[in-house]
Amino acid sequence: MGVIIKGKPVADSITENLINEVKDLRQADIVPKLVMVRIGNNESDIAYQTGAMKKCQTIGIDTEVKEYDVDISQDDFIAEIEKLNRDSSVNGILIFRPFPKHIDESEIKHIIAKEKDVDCFNPLNCAGVMENDNAGFPPCTPAAVMEILNYYNVQLAGKRAAVLGSSMVVGKPAAMMLLNANSTTTMCDIFTKNNPEVCSKADVLVVAIGKSRLIGSDYVKDGAVVVDVGINVDKDGKVTGDVDTDKVMDKVSMITPVPGGVGSVTTSVLAKHVVKACKQQSQAKCLAD
Amino acid sequence: MGVIIKGKPVADSITENLINEVKDLRQADIVPKLVMVRIGNNESDIAYQTGAMKKCQTIGIDTEVKEYDVDISQDDFIAEIEKLNRDSSVNGILIFRPFPKHIDESEIKHIIAKEKDVDCFNPLNCAGVMENDNAGFPPCTPAAVMEILNYYNVQLAGKRAAVLGSSMVVGKPAAMMLLNANSTTTMCDIFTKNNPEVCSKADVLVVAIGKSRLIGSDYVKDGAVVVDVGINVDKDGKVTGDVDTDKVMDKVSMITPVPGGVGSVTTSVLAKHVVKACKQQSQAKCLAD
Numbered sequence: 001m002g003v004i005i006k007g008k009p010v011a012d013s014i015t016e017n018l019i020n021e022v023k024d025l026r027q028a029d030i031v032p033k034l035v036m037v038r039i040g041n042n043e044s045d046i047a048y049q050t051g052a053m054k055k056c057q058t059i060g061i062d063t064e065v066k067e068y069d070v071d072i073s074q075d076d077f078i079a080e081i082e083k084l085n086r087d088s089s090v091n092g093i094l095i096f097r098p099f100p101k102h103i104d105e106s107e108i109k110h111i112i113a114k115e116k117d118v119d120c121f122n123p124l125n126c127a128g129v130m131e132n133d134n135a136g137f138p139p140c141t142p143a144a145v146m147e148i149l150n151y152y153n154v155q156l157a158g159k160r161a162a163v164l165g166s167s168m169v170v171g172k173p174a175a176m177m178l179l180n181a182n183s184t185t186t187m188c189d190i191f192t193k194n195n196p197e198v199c200s201k202a203d204v205l206v207v208a209i210g211k212s213r214l215i216g217s218d219y220v221k222d223g224a225v226v227v228d229v230g231i232n233v234d235k236d237g238k239v240t241g242d243v244d245t246d247k248v249m250d251k252v253s254m255i256t257p258v259p260g261g262v263g264s265v266t267t268s269v270l271a272k273h274v275v276k277a278c279k280q281q282s283q284a285k286c287l288a289d
Numbered sequence: 290m291g292v293i294i295k296g297k298p299v300a301d302s303i304t305e306n307l308i309n310e311v312k313d314l315r316q317a318d319i320v321p322k323l324v325m326v327r328i329g330n331n332e333s334d335i336a337y338q339t340g341a342m343k344k345c346q347t348i349g350i351d352t353e354v355k356e357y358d359v360d361i362s363q364d365d366f367i368a369e370i371e372k373l374n375r376d377s378s379v380n381g382i383l384i385f386r387p388f389p390k391h392i393d394e395s396e397i398k399h400i401i402a403k404e405k406d407v408d409c410f411n412p413l414n415c416a417g418v419m420e421n422d423n424a425g426f427p428p429c430t431p432a433a434v435m436e437i438l439n440y441y442n443v444q445l446a447g448k449r450a451a452v453l454g455s456s457m458v459v460g461k462p463a464a465m466m467l468l469n470a471n472s473t474t475t476m477c478d479i480f481t482k483n484n485p486e487v488c489s490k491a492d493v494l495v496v497a498i499g500k501s502r503l504i505g506s507d508y509v510k511d512g513a514v515v516v517d518v519g520i521n522v523d524k525d526g527k528v529t530g531d532v533d534t535d536k537v538m539d540k541v542s543m544i545t546p547v548p549g550g551v552g553s554v555t556t557s558v559l560a561k562h563v564v565k566a567c568k569q570q571s572q573a574k575c576l577a578d
Contacts, residue, residue: 110413124399126419127412130461158482166468172419175476179455182480184487187464191471193447198473 002252007144007264010151014268015059018275022060025278032278033062034092034118034270035084039077039103040070045096048267052094055267061274064090070100077103078111085113091281092118092274115280118273120173129173132180135280137273142174144265145206145227146181152254154204154225157182162202164188164195164215164242170208170229178204195219213244220248226255229262291541296433296553299440303557304348307564311349314567321567322351323381323407323559324373328366328392329359334385337556341383344556350563353379359389366392367400374402380570381407381563404569407562409462418462421469424569426562431463433554434495434516435470441543443493443514446471451491453477453484453504453531459497459518467493484508502533509537515544518551 022032034056036049049065056063066084068077084090093116099105114124120139128136149156161178165171166189178185188198189209196218199205207215208229220226230242241258248255256262311321323345325338338354345352355373357366373379382405388394403413409428417425438445450467454460455478467474477487478498485507488494496504497518509515519531530547537544545551 123413123416123420127415130415130419130465131412131457158480160487168420172465172468176419176461179461179476179478182478184475184477184481186473186475187468188473189468189471191447192473198449 002249003254004257005148005152005254005261006257007148007261010144010148011265011268013151014147014265014272015055018059018061018268018271021275021279025275025282026060030278030282031062031089032060032091032275033064033089034094034274035064035066035090037066037068037081037084037093037095039068039072039096039099041067042096049096052267052270055271056274059271059275061271072103074103074107078108081108081111085111085116088281088285090116091278092116092270094119094270095121097121115284116277118270118277126168126173129176132176137277138177139169139173140266140269140273141170141208141229141262142177143269143273144262145174145229146177147265147269148227148256148262149204149225152225154254156204159183159203160201161185161204161206162188162199163206163208164199164219165208165210165229167208174206174208174229178206200224207242209242211242212240213242215243216247217251220251222251223253224251226252227262228256228258231258231263291538292543293546294437294441294543294550295546296437296550299433299437300554300557302440303436303554303561304344307348307350307557307560310564310568314564314571315349319567319571320351320378321349321380321564322353322378323383323563324353324355324379326355326357326370326373326382326384328357328361328385328388330356331385338385341556341559344560345563348560348564350560361392363392363396367397370397370400374400374405377570377574379405380567381405381559383408383559384410386410404573405566407559407566415457415462418465421465426566427466428458428462429555429558429562430459430497430518430551431466432558432562433551434463434518435466436554436558437516437545437551438493438514441514443543445493448472448492449490450474450493450495451477451488452495452497453488453508454497454499454518456497460495463495463497463518467495489513496531498531500531501529502531504532505536506540509540511540512542513540515541516551517545517547520547520552 053063109121112122114122125136129138161183163175175185175187199219200221204225206227212232228241228243232240234240239259342352398410401411403411414425418427450472452460452464464474464476488508489510493514495516501521517530517532521529523529528548
């Protein structure tokens with residue numbers, strides 16, 4: 001019988017460290033600050049924003065929300081982001097996506113300053129994930145996956161990993177991060193034939209496909225660690241993961257729950273990135289002075 | 290018995306298309322131009338440069354070589370690259386690496402203009418490989434691997450691929466390009482345990498480890514297509530690949546030779562990138578006028 005590995009202790013551990021770090025920073029008159037930028041009023045964006053604000057408040061990170069009407073022009077939106085780039089009181093910028101259709105994401109992603117881009121929107125940070133550049137910012141969700149694996153002492157070096165799902169926000173960066181942690185990583189997606197066979201070779205299986213309870217025991221190796229990134233809402237309104245936990249419980253050694261797994265760690269990772277950005281920026285400022 | 294799939298027909302096919310394309314461009318008074326930038330006199334750089342110049346000449350691409358003393362300063366070198374970025378007659382820039390120790394590659398890579406960066410030095414182009422951005426430039430070597438697979442009609446969608454080697458110039462981008470071609474791709478390197486078992490599951494095996502003839506038949510699935518990226522010089526001065534071709538010949542369906550395989554396609558890919566860059570830039574100029 002596998003063990004449910006919750007996100008809360010991981011998040012608490014990150015939070016506790018950050019509280020101490022921010023205390024030190026504030027004593028030196030350095031106050032980390034996150035600005036969240038949102039166009040329109042998407043419910044799940046607002047829910048994430050609320051969670052992130054609460055987390056930041058606990059830690060001592062200042063937050064500000066910039067809300068824009070859905071009809072803001074591309075140029076005005078760019079000007080707003082550039083203002084935040086220049087504002088030395090702002091250390092981290094999170095921009096909610098997707099955008100309304102008239103906003104060209106492929107241009108915007110280059111505007112956000114790399115060093116304030118705490119959720120890997122700028123391609124320079126995507127490249128950093130591939131290059132294993134520790135100074136950059138990976139996306140918060142795959143970074144949360146790695147935090148969980150690290151917290152629960154899951155060995156990665158020399159192990160087989162599989163990532164199911166190949167998105168730019170989870171699958172691809174997660175695969176690169178697992179490879180960078182020296183695991184032999186297989187990237188699977190909807191084009192994979194005989195997915196259960198491929199996934200069931202993995203010591204560590206990361207699932208991010210967005211299909212409620214699709215992954216059964218045939219996908220899982222005996223003793224595997226399973227990280228379920230999916231957050232789906234069942235027809236009866238229940239929040240479910242991509243993995244059918246009941247069915248794999250006998251086979252796994254550890255599995256993250258949904259809710260209460262990866263999703264409960266992401267805002268802590270976001271806060272960690274803001275504090276890291278703040279330290280990098282104040283160090284750069286010291287060197288420049 | 291497997292078939293040796295040579296690079297020459299692939300290179301010839303690319304070259305032939307480019308000759309026609311460049312003829313059309315020149316008739317419109319557009320002349321593609323590649324500048325190769327070199328610090329010092331590394332022999333293999335000069336060999337590559339000579340091959341690239343010859344290829345470009347055949348196609349009708351102008352070339353220029355910028356040679357700098359090994360003691361050029363970081364600032365002077367940056368100024369030279371920025372001059373090339375601004376020079377509208379230059380469409381593609383290839384910068385030979387590694388640099389002398391006093392030159393900071395992590396800064397230089399951001400200087401080269403993304404749209405002239407024909408061998409994926411700028412991280413923006415690395416991110417483009419991950420994002421499957423067809424407007425960008427992947428590194429020439431993994432792009433040559435994909436050209437070979439495409440030329441010989443190797444099916445990738447739904448197939449298993451393995452990449453042995455996880456460098457930023459070959460392994461990682463090759464894995465991403467195979468994934469983007471919808472193959473289920475496993476990334477293996479020196480940390481992989483039981484590498485033969487892992488690799489022998491692959492329908493397509495790309496080897497880029499730089500160890501002469503290390504890969505024997507235990508690494509190869511029956512009927513697999515093997516692409517050998519390695520170029521090593523044996524103790525008796527013979528050029529060898531990473532694969533022990535004789536030993537795997539009975540198992541593979543197709544295998545690239547060394548020499549005469551991937552290496553003979555890279556300069557054609559480089560030329561293809563220069564022509565693509567030239568077209569993109571003249572189109573952008575038209576739109577701006």
